[in-house]
Amino acid sequence: MTTRDTTRESIWTPLDLESEGVGGADELLARLGEMGPDELARLLAQEKGLVFRGFGVTPDRLDEVLDLLLPNRLAYVHGNSPRTKVGSNVYTSTEYPQEFTISMHNEMSYAHAWPARLAFYCQIQPGSGGATPVVDAELWLGSLDDEVRAAFAGGVRYVQNLHDGYGLGKSWQDTFETTSREEVEAFLDPTGAEWQWKADGGIRVTSVRPATTRHPVTGTETWFNQADQWHPAGLGDDTAAALAQILPEDDLPQNVTFADGSPIPAEYVVQIRDRGLEHAVDVDWRAGDLLLIDNILLAHGRRPFTGDRRVLVAMSD
Template sequence: MPNSDDWAPLRIGPEGRGGPEELREVLEDLGPDGLADIFVKEKGLVFRGFDVPADDLDAVLDLVLPRRLAYVHGNSPRTKVGGNVYTSTEYPPEFTISMHNEMSYADAWPARLAFYCQVRPGGGGATPVLDAARWLESLDDEVREAFVGGVRYVQNLHDGFGLGKSWQATFETDRREEVETFLGGTDCTWAWQPDGGIRVESVRPATTRHPVTGAEVWFNQADQWHPAGLGDDTAAALAQILPEDELPQNVTFADGSPIPEAYVAQIRDRGLEHAVDVDWAQGDLLLIDNVLLAHGRRPFTGNRRILVAMSD
């Protein structure tokens, strides 16, 4: 795990023969309070050498994420594979997924994330993690000051046929009243569209503070929601199909003014530059504090399969 900023997730290995039984013993000995203290101090933990099989994952997750959350209002493509356990983002393997804190665009987000390596990638495929306070510090003063007022996120979710995710997949329901009930508690505005889709808008801060440490961190997905974050070819192709205001997702400054492409590039590139790669071995478990650490994905070859769970 190369480290350019004098930080890396704490690696914990077995003292005995390993196996999921020993990992459960380690976690039970720590207890909820001990694990919470380590999370705050270390930001991320890698459990390696315990070789946790997929059949034992639920029992392990019950100790680290006892209140697993559904991926409701999630914006990336995933497949649900168990009790609030999902595949990691299903983008083509040749693409990098830039750094982000999970659901930082939402009114509420998970406090912890767990990543489990079910199938090790053939090559590449590391999960980079990034100290989100370091990310904030790395940005030019001009960029940080421009985002002081926050950002406005816009989602255009179709009714089953179109670009991006449908509202049914996003909210894990096909009942409009359940969507409205959920959105009613999230400080956003929405409107059902004539074609059956829904448009959702929300204004969120660009940074937040950790509830325990008080550290201020970069905490938004402006670079991922901005058309410039798609790359020149993809953005140009989408511009031929849809006006910017009708894209599946888009972002502006809070007042509706455009975010310069140069800011988007700086946010994306500085994040990846300061990230620390966690390379995968079969059965590894990575736990991160979702406010203190951002995460992403490096390109890969082979049949990489990483499962993800989230908790409050």
């Protein structure tokens, strides 16, 4: 059964695809098999996000479902958020303290290549809260002041400082899923990034990327960067002030400027963060539910929660 929110014509929401009563992975696999990969791709480009509700998929059947939703699952190489790998290119969602909101972002929009699709799976539903908010990235772009959009027209410059096993943020070994410097350099070489191995064994990676992109099928232009998450102002005044006392800006685990190296005003960052959250639609979780999103058309985040919550994520090109 396919259900539509009655407000979909005025307020975008993801499309709910509900169990017809049988439930379980077998029903969902049959539904996806009938749909076929081409129809799934068409529907996802049209709807931007699909929620599979009431099927009650169990962890032992997840791989079979993901094989159809994500034909070519990708490793989270060069990912900047803390995660744990729990299966065949399946990871925990960002391991960030549960009392905080994770602001809206398109996965790996700071990288030279990013996943086209993300699939989220709820293994353990939260006690309360814990929704995954999603926002139409075209709407997010349009919600920003003209001054902000114009300022970002030249793109952004990301800087990562990855330690060698001890320090703030992620190590380069975790980030690139290797202990080989040669493999890191081979990965970075075709990306257009610049890098420098540091005396303490860490590495600094600098990349200039566009602030928006266009969807390869629909042609839609979307806000597509993580300036607000990489900028100290996006962390809130108290956290930013605490970091400033520990490290100079150039040595933060991650930082961002405009493409020419000039600073991004804090008020721009706050506007970007807040308007993304303002226009977001919450996807609430029940155990066994899945959410499939187009990573260019939708950005995602996480609401605070209480109790246990375990949401897994996988991605594909």
